[in-house]
Amino acid sequence: MFITLACPECNDETEHxxxxxxxxxxxxxxxxxxxxxxxKEREPRVLMIKTIVSREGTSRVCGIELAAEDECTITDHLVAECGDDAFGVEVTSIECGDKRPERAKASDITALWTRTIEQVVVKISIHDGRKTIPVYMECDGESPFVVGDMYVASGKRFKISHLKLRDGPLMRKEGWKTVGHRIKRIYGVRL
Structure with a gap:
């Protein structure tokens, strides 16, 4: 094996x-x-952090590998390992003992609470003039949704009137768009 170092005899960086x-x-x-x-360069200590992965109505206890010095923040996108399966997840909460900080060093974390973002179920409320019909659509977490565009879910055609995001804002302006894993609910008008 060869490495590049400063040689005291050559007074230069050379291959060793x-x-x-x-x-x-x-x-x-x-x-x-x-x-x-x-x-020797120290290899970073790798921790397997207990991770609760939520996917709509169900939760599983899994794990995420992080180096002890890594810092984790709410909304980070990581990969959770659940036995032989792996899921792309978004951190929704960090548990450090009895505290719930916005960010923490991996060595201080006792558990991560996450939700899957690869495949998500988007909740849709379609208004047809007299009543509102609840519909669910399974889609890729990166699928785009645009205010003003037409979609079909459960055999019902609708036009998106506004999008409610998980982190708070309501998107009403025509042409505004986001991806499936950021949506809390889609509101639409039946066509």
Whole structure:
């Protein structure tokens, strides 16, 4: 194995061959042959953090690998491992003992609460003039939805009048768009 280091004899960055490994590395400069000991780079400690993955009505206990020094923030997109399955998830809450901070160092986290974002179920309220019909549409989390565009869900054609986002705002202006995993509810008018 070869690494690039500063050689005290050459007074330059040169390629060194690793001769022996123990607590540190014994390396030899390939230019002048000088031997020196250098400390090994520490591999970051990897933690498996307990993660609750929610997908509409169900939840599973899974895990997410993070380096101990990593910082996690609400709305981060990570990959949760659930046995042989892996899911793209968004962090919705961080648990550090009895506290729920907005961000935390991985070594302080006791659990992450997440929701899947790869495949989501979008809730739709379609108004037909007299009543409102609740409909559910399963779609890819990155599927675009645009105010003013027409869609079909459960055999019902509708035009989106506004979009309610998970993080609060209501999108009413024609042409405004977002993706499925950010939507709390779609409101539409039946055609």
């Amino acid at each position: 061959e690793v001769v022996a490994e123990s607590r540190d590395l014994l390396v030899r400069c390939t230019t002048c042959g000088h031997h020196q000991h250098v400390p």
